[in-house]
Amino acid sequence: MNEIIDILSSAGLWAAVLRIATPLIFGTLGALLCERAGVLNLGIEGIMTFGAMIGWLAVFNGADLWTGILIAAISGGVFGLLHALFTVTLGLSQHVSGLGVTLFASSFSYYIFRLLVPVAGTPPTIEAFQPIDVPGLSSLPFFGPAFFTQTPPTYLAIVLAFILAYIIFKTPMGLAIRMTGENPHAAEAQGINPIVIRYGCVIFGSALMAIGGAFLTLSAFNSFFPTMVQGRGWICIALVVFASWRPSHALLGALLFAFFDGFQFRLQTVLSGVVPYQVFLMIPYILSITALAVMARRARVPQALMQPFRRGER
């Protein structure tokens, strides 16, 4: 029991929670934006992998870190364009297209990586983002090291959640996006072009996903390996439902999952030998599914999610 309290009261845990949550926040916000406009984007897992690879590769070849993030975002946007082409223009199955994008983007990342980076015993590394101390706040006892010594993308992710919440709920653009996700024909009848809205959301959302991936190679770690996204994309898809399609709840959901993950990791070291560590690895997923089951019952799914929009058809 004491060990658990020790873990909970260590600033290291809370710093780790924010770090673990960052890619999830980006990914969840991206998936959320796509779904608000009515497009499920299961390409997320592959887009995150590609973002991780291309961002790292850019920096490895001499670009600075923010350029790496930008290049990752652009690559995500391109995959988003591909997904939108299939699902919006051609009206194909969003599941199939999304999984296709994931499979393609994942393998393509590894292909490019292998093509351009020589095989080595230890993977090559870059100089990753360094934590920034928020002036004034980082010197606070406990809270300083826990919450205010993160790398810049983490702060960006948190700010972005609030910006996106504002856009979706407080601006005419957000209303147009929500209307498109609820009933694209109604949006069209009000003079909004649902096709443009969907393209925009899928491209921008996919760019966010790729930034989430790039965080892994440019901040959390400093090298790329092909399996590093490790299902984070799928977690994001579940977090969108958990969040009832609200960016602020997405932020909470990502933090909650990250907390479970950081907690179990530290629990492993304390309780090693007593319980096989694989049990701890399951904890975040089990708790997430439980939380999802509780939260999602009240969720209001965008009514036109996964429904292709064809002009003049009802």
Place this chain on the structure above:
Amino acid sequence: MTENALEISGVSKRFGDNLANDNISLSLAKGEIVALLGENGAGKTTLMNILFGHYVPDSGKVSVMGAELPQGKPREAIRAGIGMVHQHFSLAPNLTVLENVITGTQGIWSLATDTKSARKKLIEISKRFGLIVDPDARLGDLSVGEQQRVEILKALYNDAQILVLDEPTAVLTNIEAEQMFSTLKDMAKQGLSLIFISHKLDEVMATADRIFVLRGGKSVAERLVGDTNKSELAELMVGREVKRPVREASKPGNVILNASGVSVVKDGVERLKQADFHVREGEVLGIIGVSGNGQATLAQLLSGTAKRSKGSIALFGDEVGDLSVPDVVELGIGRIPEDRNHEGVIGEMAIWENAILERISEFSKNGLVDRTAGVKFADEVINAFDVRGATPTKRIRLLSGGNMQKLILGRNLLKQPKLLLAAQPARGLDEGAVAAVHERILNARKDGTGVILISEDLDEVLALADRIQAIVGGQLSPSVSAKDADARKMGLMMSGEWDDQEVGDEV
């Protein structure tokens, strides 16, 4: 006359082989209500979609207040002051009323939605036209009538001067429909111009100033409402004289269904209260009432999808327990469900599959579906019931409402059921199809089938039923013989005023 608010001249539109609009011209003056009358498929909706910029016409033009409207641009149509109220509402159930109304009305790049002034404007409009609705209610929580109000408000919010309503009463109850038409008349008095599309003669005669009749894509007649009558309009609309079938006298046989003191509780609410009713062979029992008064529950009870909490039911002389759907099929009870698209057919499946679905074991061989037999049965139904535009392998959603209903009737009646449960069988059908459906029901009666007809259409019940019971708040009135029933008496009964002593037919 001053300049017309709207002028459609020489509009044609072709879809493949189908000439949906053939050189149609139409005008609308300020403050006028024009009805566009026609059967399903006459081209009414196509014309309105052209007007609103959803379709680009092959030829012809649309002018508003004398200025020609650019084609195929809904945004321009809105700007010119045309507001469209769609038959299937263009609304988002998860958004609030206010959000539904103001979507797209403010610059998409503005940094904040101006909800304050939008709310003020919405409330003003809703007061001015008597369209009262809570701006902050979630749309999905509103009744269908209220949702339609929102749809109209949306058009008015965009400063519509010309309002186009596509079959506005298709989804409304009678009372809601009456309210809506009185609102529309008020609007016309305030200077709005209205076009409404309909195939219902009563509402057209009661509401419109001028009537355009469309048939087969052509404009066949234009009449002032004072210069015409229902039977002329019906003939113009269908292209031949339509006669609703007449009920012949008959001698009902034995009682086949007798329910006494039946109550049904659903979700903690008593939907059916101590209902007594019976049906004889060769007799039509009409259950009349405004929707939502328990008739859906009554239909579910007899279809085996709801269980009674009290009372007894005897079928064909024997007391029965709780019925399941297979029991109902087994017992030979035919059913025409109220919502044919959701409960009657599976749209994406073939007509032959829909025809045999509830009797699939009769159409099975060695555990496999006997497609040959199914297609043959479907062919029989199609021929015997004149289901137009149908082949057994076509998907059923491609049929019109009337033909779909004929197929549902056919799959039930071809097997000569002892009892037929018909819930709102003619709802949403056009004049020709209504006559066909009524004729089939009366034929079944002649062949000895007992029919329970659930309807909110007075004319329908008076035309078909031998005895009539009203349903109000889950309670059934005693039955009244059709020869003693008239519209006034029925109206009173539908509002819950009946004489407990009056019994038309003792068991």
